[in-house]
Amino acid sequence: MSRHTLAPAASPATLTGAADRRRRPGVLLLAVLLLGAAAALALTVRADIENPPFQGADERWLHWMGGPHEGFPAAVAAVLNWFGGPPGIVVPLALLVFLLVRRRWVSAGFLLGVYLAGSMAVVQGLKHLVDRPRPANPMVRVDHGSFPSGHAAGAALLVVLVGVLLVPAARRRAWWTGGAVFTLAMMWSRTWLHAHWLSDTLAGAAAGAGTALLAWWAFSPALARERNRARDRNRDRDRDRSRPA
Template identity: 40%
Template sequence: MTAAAGTTTFAAPPAERRSARPNWMLWTALALLAVFVAFAVHVAIDPEHPFTQPLDDAWRRLVGSGPGGLENSVPSLFFQNLGELAGAVLMIVVIPVALFIVGRWRSALFFLANDAIASIAIAQIAKNLVNRPRPAADEPNGLFGPLFTVDHGSFPSGHAVTVGALVIGVAALIPAGRRLGWWIISAVLVAGIVWQRTLINAHWLSDTLFGVLAGILASILVWWAFYPLLQRDYGRRLFNRK
């Protein structure tokens, strides 16, 4: 309680203020979800001719590779594996287990929920509902199909969804004011996954961009839901499980 100029006001306890869920997170996630759903519906109506197709085609001509290009280079293989088994093990096993071991069980649950919502509830459902064809081979014009084995549906890029969720998921574990280094790494990860998925002709450019957006929006939504729990983990002594 504070008094000034004859008035009395009540201030919320510091712990209570720290635990309040920021409204901007919820509204940002919902706005991004609306954008994602709108584009997904647009693509589903005419999967071969969305309004982004001219840009997608131009990007493919510029970046898409043929066999024997950069698809087996170290950077390409790094991003290829980040969205497959290695990335799944990292997000479902390594990071949550490490967090649990050091006493951050709340953060571990957040990370598991983050991956589940992004990779399953958004990426796989959208893939099967939208059913966009992947880039097809047109060798007389110097264009090739996917250079690695791919599953069903081009929209959105599951690899890009994984990276988007990883970017925000890790940021949520870092207290505010200490995230600059991670944001720089995140920019490299996002640029790299967009480059690699289009280099190997696994996705159109718009698949990757909206994939990153899907991962980000899912992660922000889960962050908002877990916000009070994550706040309790910031600054907590390691191996303290309370």
């Protein structure tokens, strides 16, 4: 017989867990690119808030969004305006409650911290820094500062958070596709309602997604450990239930 003892092969779950705990350099690169794009747009607008280099393109897009503002597009825009406004906070709050009930403390803290950082620190910080005038005659109630779009930022931020915390890795590609469509619809609605310039929505989506992706890259090992512990607990519970009395 051989004097060497073969080590047991690692299970697929163990290999998957080890892979999940590694920080993905691609996620970091994408986050940096998105946040860099938002910062570059902010500095460009800040240099000339009345007439940035892309003001002509913004005005042409706004002209295309001229109307008529009725029918099905109006209903969709109204729903998206509600979703991105103060009443829409029920969605992240419901997600937070779900995570707390499931005792996913790390995920709950991650959600709360990233949501506040993205919607308060990043978006409001850029609004106060740039203070760009909005398009004339917006069709919904708006606050100060057109740049960036808080609705677009919130949509992109929430897409990433839900994808990271709730969607299995095998199904994320479909989720990212649907999330991109949702974010684009939110961007369209903000310009269709004359609440933002097109560049405001581009910067908002980039800032929201970039903030969430950067946080995911930083905290992915902790989130993976919590997810793996929950999976182990469920497996042990199912094994106990299957044992004969």
